[in-house]
Amino acid sequence: MKQKIRKGDTVEVIAGNHLGERGEVQSVLRKKDKEGAYDPNEVYVVVAGVNLIKKHQRRTGNVRTQVGIMEREGPIHISNVQLVAPRANKPTRVQWRLMPDGTRQRYSPQYDEFID
Secondary structure, eight states, rough: OOOOOOOOEEEEEEESSTOOOEEEEEEEEEEEEESSEEEEEEEEEEEESSSSSEEEEEOOOOOOOOOOOEEEEOEEEGGGEEETTTTTSSSSOOOOEEEEEEEESEEETTTTTEEE
């Protein structure tokens, strides 16, 4: 199943502590259930500059790892972010439209524009 939000998209947070913040999607995390199939309710996105968490990293053996307090982005549930329409520069819902050549393309009905 294709996702409506992909890596590289600009999204805005619509719920939670980081309400109104925008950033680029760095990765989409899909979790599996006990049978090994992807669970549609367990989809998370990592957004650049949003939901920063601190990780205390200690030295592990002789491996050259970064030590100290690291700051990185944490995952946000996909239902708490909304895609930003490129031309309108506002958050919008996403639909799939079937093109004449048989391909599907993401579409914003609110601003009447194609995303891709």
